[in-house]
Structures are given as C-alpha cells and as structure tokens.
Amino acid sequence: MTQSSEAPASDRRITVDRDGHVLLIGFNRADKRNAADFRLLQELSLAYAELENDPELRVGLVYAHGDHFTGGLDLADVGPRIGADGLDITADGGINPWRVSGVALSKPVVVAVQGTCLTLGIELILAADIAVAAESTRFGQIEVARGILPFGGATIRFPRAVGWGNAMRWMLTGDLFDAAEALRIGLVQEVVADGEQYDRGLELARRIAAQAPLAVQAALANARLAVRESDAAAEAALQPELVRLAASEDAAIGMRAFVSRQPAEFVGR
Incomplete structure (x- = not known):
C-alpha cells in the first residue's frame, strides 16, 4: 500500500488500514497541519489499542496524510479540557500512544515524519521504536514558548535518547531544528529524500513483521x-x-x- 499525498475522503481524524501484519495509522487532519485536537487524540489511542489487541497485527506504522506530520496540539480545542487532574486523552478502550499512563505497548511502532513535526510529534517518536524523517522536516519541542511543559514523555525520554545537553538545548529554548540535527542526536534513525519517508517506514515495518x-x-x-x-x-x-x-x-x-x-x-x- 502506498501513501497518497492527499488526505483520503474521510471524516476520521485518524485513518486505520492494514498491510498484512502491519497496522497503518495515519494522521488525517491535513487542512490543519495535522494539529491534534481532542478527537484526533482519542482516535489515535483507539488505533494503538487495535494494534495491541489484535493477534494478527505485529507492528504499527504511524504516518501523516498531507504535507506535515503534525503542528502539535490544537490548544484552542485541547486547552480548555485541562482540568484539576490534568488532561486525559485516552478513549474508553484505548491505549495512550505516548505511554505516560503506565500502560505499555507490547508491539513495535515505526514512525515516518515530514514537513512540520512539533511537540507531541517528537514525543510520539520518543515513545516509538524507529523513526524515519524526510530531509526537509522541521522539528520543535516548543511547549515552553506556550507557557506549558512537554507532558507526553519528552522530559523523561528526550534526555535518555539524545543526551542531556542535546535534549535541553532544544527543549528549553523551543527552537526549531532540522532533520540532519535530528539524525545527529539520534532522535531519528534515517533521513530520506522528501516523499520517501512513508515507503521507507513501511519497508522497515514489513521487515519487522516478517520476524518471529x-x-x-x-x-x-x-x-x-x-x-x-x-x-x-x-x-x-x-x-x-x-x-x-x-x-x-x-x-x-x-x-x-x-x-x-x-x-x-x-x-x-
């Protein structure tokens, strides 16, 4: 199955398709740079639960329709939902994709990113297992510029994945960085030509799915x-x-x- 550059005709925020033993999980809000509103977050949690609970599925590939992986949280929609106990984005029966709820995922996840990959997009990479980026991708852990802290695991996993200084350089400044820097520090494992990230991610996912x-x-x-x-x-x-x-x-x-x-x-x- 090959990804289209156009978002499919669907009112779903997350598309879910199958390629053999691989579950294809696609961000599908391209007109908003795939910014994550509450509905997208809940649908994503249900897709992760499908991956976990179906014995025929062996690996997940998370990608995005359109030009951008994600512009981060849709704060206008999500912000008002932050209550006294924080923010619960997991739907009934879902699994938190960022693995900050104490519930683990037993199956590997590959992430393929392009365009803009902000905040929760980086944290989704950090919670996954392998990441491929298009060479023009721009990354940013910009929560401090919005008056909040990263709450999807970056404070825990970013220093561990890329080293303390590298993590703090980008997490405490909110500056953007490119795919070459993401590869240098180890946030992503491969950088490919623009438009090739989905195919390469699927190739890796299929390779994993072929193993025991x-x-x-x-x-x-x-x-x-x-x-x-x-x-x-x-x-x-x-x-x-x-x-x-x-x-x-x-x-x-x-x-x-x-x-x-x-x-x-x-x-x-």
Whole structure:
C-alpha cells in the first residue's frame, strides 16, 4: 500500500488500514497541519489499542496524510479540557500512544515524519521504536514558548535518547531544528529524500513483521524492562524468556528455515 499525498475522503481524524501484519495509522487532519485536537487524540489511542489487541497485527506504522506530520496540539480545542487532574486523552478502550499512563505497548511502532513535526510529534517518536524523517522536516519541542511543559514523555525520554545537553538545548529554548540535527542526536534513525519517508517506514515495518512476533515482542519487552526498571531486572528475565521462546512453534519454524535455508513463515505461537 502506498501513501497518497492527499488526505483520503474521510471524516476520521485518524485513518486505520492494514498491510498484512502491519497496522497503518495515519494522521488525517491535513487542512490543519495535522494539529491534534481532542478527537484526533482519542482516535489515535483507539488505533494503538487495535494494534495491541489484535493477534494478527505485529507492528504499527504511524504516518501523516498531507504535507506535515503534525503542528502539535490544537490548544484552542485541547486547552480548555485541562482540568484539576490534568488532561486525559485516552478513549474508553484505548491505549495512550505516548505511554505516560503506565500502560505499555507490547508491539513495535515505526514512525515516518515530514514537513512540520512539533511537540507531541517528537514525543510520539520518543515513545516509538524507529523513526524515519524526510530531509526537509522541521522539528520543535516548543511547549515552553506556550507557557506549558512537554507532558507526553519528552522530559523523561528526550534526555535518555539524545543526551542531556542535546535534549535541553532544544527543549528549553523551543527552537526549531532540522532533520540532519535530528539524525545527529539520534532522535531519528534515517533521513530520506522528501516523499520517501512513508515507503521507507513501511519497508522497515514489513521487515519487522516478517520476524518471529513472540521473539520481537520479547526482545522489545526486555529492552524496555532494562530502561524502566534496571539492568538487573532485565538480566533476571533473559533465561526464562529464552526457555519460553525455545519451546514455541516459531522457534521450530526458525530452526527448520535455518537448516533448509528457506524463508521462515512465522505463526506467532
């Protein structure tokens, strides 16, 4: 499936499509630079829940219709919803895509960005696993210029991902930076020619989806355990996870593929 440069004819803020085992999650408010109003945030949380809960889905690709990934929050719509307990953007049955609610996602997410990628867009990258950017993309963690702080995880993950000084340089000034800088500091993993970010993101997502899903999820979970808890906690889980995976049907499929030198067709069991 190839992304169109035009937003599809839909009144949905988030489009959801499938490409085999990949869930394609598209920002669909191109006329507003994909600024996130409350409805978009809730629809996005439901798309993440679909990815998590459907056993046939193995990886998500988050992208945007139109010229821009996102202009950030639609503060006119979202601002008045900030109450005494903050802002809850998760729909009933949804999963917070920024993973700041204590609920984890067990499946990997690839993000492909272009044009403008502000605030929650950067935080979505930080909460995901692999990011591809078009070479003309402009990034900005600009909340301090609006009188608020990043509340989608940037204060937690940005320093960890790119180093303290790099994170503070951009988070405390609100300055914009380009794709080359995003690649230099490690915010994104690849920069491609404009218009190629979706295809490259889908290529990576398909590559992940072709691997043994239980093994992919176990590797992801162990890495996150090390970050969230400790190296010791992750180390303690390694051998039990190895035993569990070695007894799976996919492990047998992988071994047969290795011996026969034929591609493996994993089943997720």
